[in-house]
Amino acid sequence: MEATPQAPSPLEETQRSGLALGLVVWVFSLLGVLGALYARWAWTPHSVTVEGASIQHLFDVILAIILVAFVLVHLLLGYFIVRYRARGSESALYFPHHTALEVTYTAVPAVVMVALSVAGILLWSRVHAAPPPDAFVVEVRGEQFGWSARYPGPDGKLGRVDNRIQRPFNVDPEDPAGRDDVTSPEIYLVVNRPNRILLRTRDVQHSFWVPAFRLKKDLLPGATTELVLTPTQRGEFDLACAELCGVGHYTMAGKVRVVTQQEFDRWLRQQGRR
Amino acid sequence: MAAAAEARVHAEVHRESFWTRYVFSQDHKVIGLQYLLTSLFMALVGGALAMVFRTQLAWPQAGVLKADQYLAAVSMHGTIMIFFVLTPALLGGFANFLVPLKIGARDMAFPFVNMLSYWVFALSIVPLVASFFVPGGPLNAGWTAYPPLSALPQAAPGSGLGQTLWLLSIAIFCVSSLLGSLNYITTILVMRTRGMSLLRMPLTVWGIFVAAVLALLTFPVLMAAGILLLFDRLAGTSFFVPAGLVVGGQVIQHTGGNPLLWQHLFWFFGHPEVYIVILPPMGIVSDVIANFARKPVFGYPAMVASMLAIGILSFLVWGHHMFVSGMHPLLGTGFAVTTLLIAVPSAVKTFNWLATLWRGKLYYSTAMLFALGFVSLFVAGGLTGIHLGNAPVDIPLHDTYYVVGHFHLVMGTAAVFGIFAGIYFWFPKMFGRLLDEGLGRVHFWLTLVGVYGTFFPMYYLGMAGMHRRIYDYRAFPFLSHLQPLQVFITLSAFLIFAGGLVLAYNMLRSLAAGRPADPNPWRGTTLEWSTKSPPPHHNWHGEVPEVYRGPYEYSVPGASQDYLPQWEPQPAGVRAGH
Numbered sequence: 001m002e003a004t005p006q007a008p009s010p011l012e013e014t015q016r017s018g019l020a021l022g023l024v025v026w027v028f029s030l031l032g033v034l035g036a037l038y039a040r041w042a043w044t045p046h047s048v049t050v051e052g053a054s055i056q057h058l059f060d061v062i063l064a065i066i067l068v069a070f071v072l073v074h075l076l077l078g079y080f081i082v083r084y085r086a087r088g089s090e091s092a093l094y095f096p097h098h099t100a101l102e103v104t105y106t107a108v109p110a111v112v113m114v115a116l117s118v119a120g121i122l123l124w125s126r127v128h129a130a131p132p133p134d135a136f137v138v139e140v141r142g143e144q145f146g147w148s149a150r151y152p153g154p155d156g157k158l159g160r161v162d163n164r165i166q167r168p169f170n171v172d173p174e175d176p177a178g179r180d181d182v183t184s185p186e187i188y189l190v191v192n193r194p195n196r197i198l199l200r201t202r203d204v205q206h207s208f209w210v211p212a213f214r215l216k217k218d219l220l221p222g223a224t225t226e227l228v229l230t231p232t233q234r235g236e237f238d239l240a241c242a243e244l245c246g247v248g249h250y251t252m253a254g255k256v257r258v259v260t261q262q263e264f265d266r267w268l269r270q271q272g273r274r
Numbered sequence: 275m276a277a278a279a280e281a282r283v284h285a286e287v288h289r290e291s292f293w294t295r296y297v298f299s300q301d302h303k304v305i306g307l308q309y310l311l312t313s314l315f316m317a318l319v320g321g322a323l324a325m326v327f328r329t330q331l332a333w334p335q336a337g338v339l340k341a342d343q344y345l346a347a348v349s350m351h352g353t354i355m356i357f358f359v360l361t362p363a364l365l366g367g368f369a370n371f372l373v374p375l376k377i378g379a380r381d382m383a384f385p386f387v388n389m390l391s392y393w394v395f396a397l398s399i400v401p402l403v404a405s406f407f408v409p410g411g412p413l414n415a416g417w418t419a420y421p422p423l424s425a426l427p428q429a430a431p432g433s434g435l436g437q438t439l440w441l442l443s444i445a446i447f448c449v450s451s452l453l454g455s456l457n458y459i460t461t462i463l464v465m466r467t468r469g470m471s472l473l474r475m476p477l478t479v480w481g482i483f484v485a486a487v488l489a490l491l492t493f494p495v496l497m498a499a500g501i502l503l504l505f506d507r508l509a510g511t512s513f514f515v516p517a518g519l520v521v522g523g524q525v526i527q528h529t530g531g532n533p534l535l536w537q538h539l540f541w542f543f544g545h546p547e548v549y550i551v552i553l554p555p556m557g558i559v560s561d562v563i564a565n566f567a568r569k570p571v572f573g574y575p576a577m578v579a580s581m582l583a584i585g586i587l588s589f590l591v592w593g594h595h596m597f598v599s600g601m602h603p604l605l606g607t608g609f610a611v612t613t614l615l616i617a618v619p620s621a622v623k624t625f626n627w628l629a630t631l632w633r634g635k636l637y638y639s640t641a642m643l644f645a646l647g648f649v650s651l652f653v654a655g656g657l658t659g660i661h662l663g664n665a666p667v668d669i670p671l672h673d674t675y676y677v678v679g680h681f682h683l684v685m686g687t688a689a690v691f692g693i694f695a696g697i698y699f700w701f702p703k704m705f706g707r708l709l710d711e712g713l714g715r716v717h718f719w720l721t722l723v724g725v726y727g728t729f730f731p732m733y734y735l736g737m738a739g740m741h742r743r744i745y746d747y748r749a750f751p752f753l754s755h756l757q758p759l760q761v762f763i764t765l766s767a768f769l770i771f772a773g774g775l776v777l778a779y780n781m782l783r784s785l786a787a788g789r790p791a792d793p794n795p796w797r798g799t800t801l802e803w804s805t806k807s808p809p810p811h812h813n814w815h816g817e818v819p820e821v822y823r824g825p826y827e828y829s830v831p832g833a834s835q836d837y838l839p840q841w842e843p844q845p846a847g848v849r850a851g852h
């Protein structure tokens with residue numbers, strides 16, 4: 001076995017001042033927090049759906065909690081770095097355990113996490129509640145690389161589709177429910193009532209993402225997924241595809257138009273006439 | 275006895291040729307360095323790809339890449355960084371080099387299997403690199419390779435031969451990972467020296483142990499999924515492709531598959547994988563902080579327990595990657611709870627690191643700087659996991675830059691900081707020479723400023739709604755005003771890459787002319803510091819040391835020096851450690 005070395009150690013020669021690092025830790029955390037607050041205030045779209053607003057609210061609550069935690073940890077980290085740099089012959093404190101301290105800082109995060117889980121689950125089940133039977137229904141179809149929509153006609157029912165049928169929107173001509181369906185490149189939703197958006201893809205995954213709704217949902221090949229939401233504001237909102245779907249993924253920009261019931265009815269009649 | 279052992283060791287060394295000593299070596303130290311250096315080289319490749327696609331994002335009008343090249347670049351970047359840098363550097367490089375040295379073994383349990391694992395790993399790089407040169411280029415589908423995009427050659431240029439080669443490469447990689455994990459687990463369980471009880475093992479060994487168990491149990495799942503996807507591509511099966519798809523005007527003949535199955539299998543592997551690459555750095559950072567704070571790691575049993583808790587929970591959270599995928603909403607509830615629970619052991623670890631620093635005697639070596647950076651980054655990245663794990667809150671954040679920021683901070687850069695800390699710390703043990711501390715500080719500052727400038731603002735992009743994997747955001751009105759931030763991010767990313775080049779230069783320079791290191795340059799307590807730097811073949815001349823105490827006996831009251839190595843018998847007048 002080698003003897004314990006007695007030559008001067010590189011340890012003794014390492015940098016001693018933690019001032020720069022300590023300050024940088026503080027400054028970075030401060031900048032990070034300011035940036036987050038600015039991004040939340042100036043860049044995050046204002047939610048225009050009921051569901052999105054609740055989600056955004058929970059986001060904000062959690063943001064407050066994690067920013068406080070982030071700052072506290074960095075205040076301590078920076079302080080320890082500056083304060084406890086190696087000095088002279090002063091030695092470190094032998095401090096391997098402290099049960100009360102450890103229990104406290106296990107229990108506090110555990111309680112916070114349980115509370116947040118409960119809040120999250122409640123909101124999650126509200127967002128996924130079954131839509132009322134009289135919800136406005138629209139089907140949005142994604143494909144490489146674009147969006148289109150289909151609305152039930154006067155019968156209120158969407159007809160069967162099969163991608164292999166070479167007709168507009170692949171509607172099955174055998175199904176009477178599909179005869180009066182209206183298809184369009186324009187996606188309309190109706191303000192202030194529940195909207196049920198059925199999502200369908202012809203090819204690979206896509207994801208229906210409207211930042212101002214604070215909601216998204218994947219389009220799943222072989223299945224129909226759905227998003228239920230209640231818009232609270234009329235207007236035109238950006239739509240993007242959030243799931244990588246191929247080379248043109250970056251071109252899958254669209255618009256969702258939220259209109260009043262009267263506006264929608266008028267539009268639908270015009271479609272029928274054409 | 276000692277002399278006889280030494281003679282035997284020497285005889286073996288002399289029997290070895292250049293080939294068996296440095297290329298097809300069965301010595302865990304050589305294999306570890308092979309893994310580590312290969313990973314660092316791959317990091318340069320993966321990093322260079324990132325520099326190119328970040329340039330595209332900052333100045334889309336210049337068009338340095340075409341759309342499919344952009345997707346190929348991001349997909350390969352992710353693949354390389356996760357499979358060919360982080361995993362092999364940790365469960366390959368550090369695991370091989372450190373495990374026997376730290377637990378007091380002369381080598382791994384199965385040296386031949388160990389050699390095989392490295393060469394199978396090297397083999398897995400071949401198809402990956404080859405995919406750059408085939409028609410259509412490398413995969414386009416991202417490192418997560420979701421079918422049907424990855425299953426149907428019609429779906430994207432990279433979904434041709436490039437995707438097949440990717441699957442082949444990953445399948446081979448899984449084999450190598452299995453060979454490695456079996457070795458680490460067996461070695462740790464049965465080859466520890468006298469006195470090295472499980473609760474005297476350094477946390478680096480614990481991190482590697484738990485990571486190896488996770489790897490052993492999850493890589494086979496990835497491999498199975500990869501092979502099923504290969505069947506879908508090559509043999510006409512339909513595990514993942516449902517009926518009735520029309521791609522590029524062509525009706526697809528598959529019937530009956532389900533694309534969600536891939537996501538479940540992938541993330542059943544994928545989530546534990548992120549812990550596979552963070553548990554060993556957690557251990558490394560604990561070792562480094564204790565050493566340079568001259569203090570025992572605070573709450574050692576809690577550190578071990580939290581690693582085990584993280585390991586177990588990490589099998590139960592994979593669905594948090596699928597909240598909006600179309601899986602049944604009820605599943606989302608369960609996965610949200612398990613995911614939020616995993617934040618508790620993560621918090622405990624962070625507080626324990628802080629408590630270790632409190633009233634310490636801190637020496638700011640480069641290793642220590644990176645370890646402190648790790649703590650900061652782990653917190654900066656981990657906290658937003660609480661947003662993402664909360665199922666409803668994840669709805670607007672999923673597949674945006676919010677997630678990209680989260681995992682680059684908590685996994686990407688934190689793990690890389692752990693690796694860097696480990697390199698500065700153990701380089702003298704690996705090569706007998708110290709790295710230059712001045713260059714080390716340059717490397718540290720470039721990297722720290724670079725990663726904060728690159729990844730923190732990604733949260734802001736995510737809040738603004740910017741989705742992932744888009745080649746050019748100018749088609750999206752809600753993103754076009756953020757270009758200045760994109761430029762800022764790209765410039766910061768250049769700093770990280772520059773830092774990497776400084777490290778490469780420092781390593782080359784120090785290999786040739788670094789300051790020679792004695793056996794224990796940092797005055798550490800664990801067994802690797804009891805032998806020469808670099809250690810001889812079979813690690814110790816003479817007997818393997820016996821262990822008398824826990825791994826972190828620094829600044830023990832009454833001791834004559836501020837550290838009590840694990841291998842030194844009890845000095846008089848000092849109270850016993852554990």
Ligand code: HEM
Pocket residue numbers: 418548549551552594595613614616617620656657658659660662663664668671672673677680681684685686
């Ligand atoms: C505090 C504990 C953590 C929580 C609660 C958490 C939660 C999450 C959630 C919910 C997602 C999915 C987000 C989405 O795709 O929409 C996610 C993504 C991710 N997390 Fe974490 N995380 C935590 C810590 C970590 C750690 C320690 C690592 C790695 C060391 C990590 C690595 C990743 C990666 C790689 C992804 C994204 C993979 C991809 O989509 O490409 N996370 N995290």
Ligand SMILES: [Cu+2]
Pocket residue numbers: 205206207241242243244245246248249250252
């Ligand atoms: Cu897309």
Ligand SMILES: [Cu+2]
Pocket residue numbers: 544545548591592594595
């Ligand atoms: Cu995960």
